[in-house]
Amino acid sequence: MEVRTRFAPSPTGFMHLGNLRTALYTYLYARRMGGKFILRIEDTDQEREVPGAVDVIYKSLKTAGISHDEGPDVGGPCGPYIQSQRKDMYLPYAKKLVETGHAYYCFCTKERLDEARAEAEKKGETFKYDKHCLHLPKEEVQRRLDAGESWVIRQNIPTTGKAGFDDVIYGHVEVDCDTLDDNVLIKADGLPTYNFANVIDDHTMGITHVMRGNEYLPSAPKYNLLYEAFGWTPPTYIHLTPVMVEGTYRNKKTGEYLMATDEAGNPVLDENGQPVKAIVKRKLSKSQGDPTYEDLLAEGYLNEAIVNYMALLGWSPRGENEFFTLKELEQVFDLEGLSKSPSFFDKAKLTWFNAEYIRKLTPEQYLEAAAPWLAKALDPAKFDFKRLAELLQARTEVFSQLPEMVDFLAKMPEFDNELYTHKKMKTNPEIAKTALEMVRPVLAGIPEADWSETTLHDAVMAAVAESGMKNGQVLWPLRIAISGKANTPGGAFEIAYLLGREETMRRLDQSLGKL
Secondary structure: OOOOOOOOOOOOOOOHHHHHHHHOOOOOHHHHHOOOEEEOOOOOOOOOOOHHHHHHHHHHHHHHOOOOOOOOEEEEOOOOOOHHHHHHHHHHHHHHHOOOEEEEEEEOOHHHHHHHHHHHHHHHOOOOOOOOOOOOOOOHHHHHHHHHOOOOOEEEEOOOEEEEEEEOOOEEEEHHHHHHHOOEOOOOOOEEOOHHHHHHHHOOOOOOOEEEEEEHHHHHHHHHHHHHHHHOOOOEEEEEEEEEEEEEEEEHHHHHHHOOOOOOOOOOOOOOEEEEEEEEEEEHHHHHHHEEEHHHHHHOHHHHHHHHHOOOOOOOOOOOOOOOOHHHHHHHHHHHHHHOOEEEEOHEEEEEEHHHHHOOOHHHHHHHHHHHHHOOOOOOOOOOOOHHHOOOHHOOOOOHHHHHHHHHHOOOOOOHHHOOOOOOEEEEEHHHHHHHHEEEEHHOOHHHHOOOOHHHHHHHHHHHHHHOOHHHHHHHHHHHHHHHHOOOOHHHHHHHHEEEEEHHHHHHHHHHHHO
């Protein structure tokens, strides 16, 4: 049997990281098993659809290297692959269930349902439809249909017995049927609900393995009842454990943050007497301010690092290796390595991964990736980006750090003379002044045509040796005087070269004037 998996996102927003992980695992399993990976767009919830979201899905999958064998943009034998374009196929299946007694027409008005829901809330009960329309005579049903009354089709859940399914991660899951609601299969607008379309599409597309988040666990027994009603074999279920994060929590309705309290229930205050936001463990969520896949790319994380890191959030490879290319993941991914416990997204760990990937880039690859970020702070026509890249690669964790790391080259920052103080270099402002006055004529004597790191090094180091001062007592003040920063890519000679003779001398004179 050919393995056929699918990724079925709804175009209601951007690609959050949980979605990316689901797509990745679904793709990897299909590739590992030599099967097919299908992309299906589930757009039945058209009220929440975000314009352009479908294009974002295509772009995100392509950027991540997750290629689908069948889908809306590539076609295939089971199309259309967009649910709204398949809308005419769902009602006939629902009518078959009505004929066999596994579903029924419901004519209940919104007012009646609201009243029943309110009554259940008064009693402290969870609302469940009371099968009010289940026993309507066929003649009455037909009369009301012919009269044009508004209707939906509901699944007829048994009132006794159990409904269950087998899951690769959770084992056998079973619930009492009397706890399940007769959910709607076909809505009043004629479109299927997500749950119903999901089952029909998976069957008609020959999906053999369904990977999705464990938030769908409560719905899976209803899915299996539908499979049984049709006489179909259900797919293998793999409900993935959630990706968690430690962060603040904001109520979606009120917009208010959960605030921290002490053991007595009193608000925790910061040093300014302001309430402190609580840090909780919760699911990764864009609505809570967590980054999407697109956000991470925009921040300067490498795609390869993101994909590698996300693969390890809920799956453990055999052995000690943590670094895998996508092609390597296709060869080693297995269901046995999937975790039964939630995984935690740690941006610091992702940043570490990213830094390691940056180290592995060739100088040419690094320069290509870094240049747009350097250009945010520096004019490419005025600065040697190639040399900057050589100095920065080993120091870069995320590319978005680069503008701040090099902006001092474009504009000399203000700094306090105490920055000249360095115990290890055995220098302070007084010693710095002596050192800079000594080195200034040396630099001034180097013509523009000979202004290179080698020339600067040889001339200054010869003068230092002759002066009897220690190297650090001269080089540290020189670095501070022309950069205004303690941490820079490269030392005094590299910075002087990048700045050029004229700007180096201008900064040196300006700094000397303040000592």
